[in-house]
Amino acid sequence: MDSLSQLTLGAAVTVAVMGKRVPLWQSALVGAIAGTLPDLDVFIDHGDAIRNMTLHRTESHALILLTLVAPLLAWLVAGVTHSRPYWRGWCLAIWLALITHPLLDLTTVYGTQLGLPFTDFPYAIGSMYIIDPLYTLPLLVALVVTLWRHNLRWNQLGLLVSTLYLAWSMVIQGIATRHIEQDLVHQSVMPQQVLVTPTAFNTLVWRTVILTPERYGEAYWSLMSPERPLEIRWYPRHPELFDAFRGQWHAERVAWFSHGFYAMQQQGDDTLISDLRMGEAPNYTFTFNLGSPTAPAMAPERGASVRPSLAQAWHKLRERL
Structure with a gap:
């Protein structure tokens, strides 16, 4: 997902864990930084464009490695903020800010190698576009209101709404996939693979890529007109x-x-x-x-x-x- 979404999610989960044990702005700032850290690997030049693409979201997004780093970062944060008694709380908060980053990335189609060092498989659900205001804005608005009014219920509401939206994206992806596969059967199309992923900034219109050995097709399915036959454009x-x-x-x-x-x-x-x-x-x-x-x-x-x-x-x- 985009940097703003990751930064906001990191801040929101840290505020939710730390509550009012430390100043809200402090936990939000720490969470925003922790939520951004995994993506700093984009500044590493691996030598060519293909390596840069396929080596992004690797070790810095691995769940086990982030879990090992979290206690160290928590110890540093607790020292800098003079909040040693809350070290365990910082551990949980920073761990969640770190691991929710690759888990959110997992919902996009890019590919996240979160199983390292055991597997380098680039996992991808593909139910979310990399930028979706309907995910980010409720989370961001709720966080801002929480910091302004010092009312943690707003932050909890933002996390609930954004999480439900992620679940919605996966449900509607399944519905879109079923409709598309049925339509392909009706059109006597026998693909090797089918990809279904949302179009920009929404989860209402879904793009499908239909793969055969010699060619691929591209078509669009809309929740607003689910029974409309697919209009497939084929390319070599x-x-x-x-x-x-x-x-x-x-x-x-x-x-x-x-x-x-x-x-x-x-x-x-x-x-x-x-x-x-x-x-x-x-x-x-x-x-x-x-x-x-x-x-x-x-x-x-x-x-x-x-x-x-x-x-x-x-x-x-x-x-x-």
């Missing part, structure tokens, strides 16, 4: 281009990280690979230049993606609703 995947890079680390890494949701395209002498989970055709958030089979890029660069204007995005959302 060019698996023959991937065959030329088989065994090459960068290509294999994107294929693994995307759970198979990738497509290839030729651009002059260069071959591009796109992660189909984020963005929409023809502009994907993560597209990389692999070079050519005879001269593969040693440090693949990320291609520029064209983002629609707010007016275009709003028009598309109204259409799809």
Whole structure:
């Protein structure tokens, strides 16, 4: 999720745990910092764009490693804030601020390797868009009112509403998936894999990627018109281009990280690979230049993606609703 959501969630859970044992602003500040810490790994340059993408949300998001770090951070915070008697409370508060970060990231489609060091599998539920005001705003408003009025019930309400919204996103994702799969059967489409994930800033319109060996389809399903047949637009995947890079680390890494949701395209002498989970055709958030089979890029660069204007995005959302 975005930094504002993580910062606010970290502050809210810390305030909820510490209550009025320490000043509310103090616990909110500590929680905001702890909730932001895991994402500082974005400042690490691993050498190329594909490594930077697939090594984000790794050790800094691992539940066990964050659990081991929490008592140390709590000891430091208790010392700085002169609140040693509340060290155990700080332990729980900071631990929750830390681990709720990767758990919230888990709801997005990007991939979070929270099982390290035992597994590097990039877990992803994909029920939430990376930015969703309906999740963040209630949490933020409730936290601000809590700090203003010194009434912890507002913070509890914000946490309850935001958590229920996360649960709603998973329920509606399941409903959308069932409708989409039934529609594919009616259209005699037999996909290898199907991905269902929300469109920008909402959980009402859902994007689906339908994968076959030779091509992939993209369609949209709306809760406001659930029985409308899917209008699938098909695009080539060019698996023959991937065959030329088989065994090459960068290509294999994107294929693994995307759970198979990738497509290839030729651009002059260069071959591009796109992660189909984020963005929409023809502009994907993560597209990389692999070079050519005879001269593969040693440090693949990320291609520029064209983002629609707010007016275009709003028009598309109204259409799809």
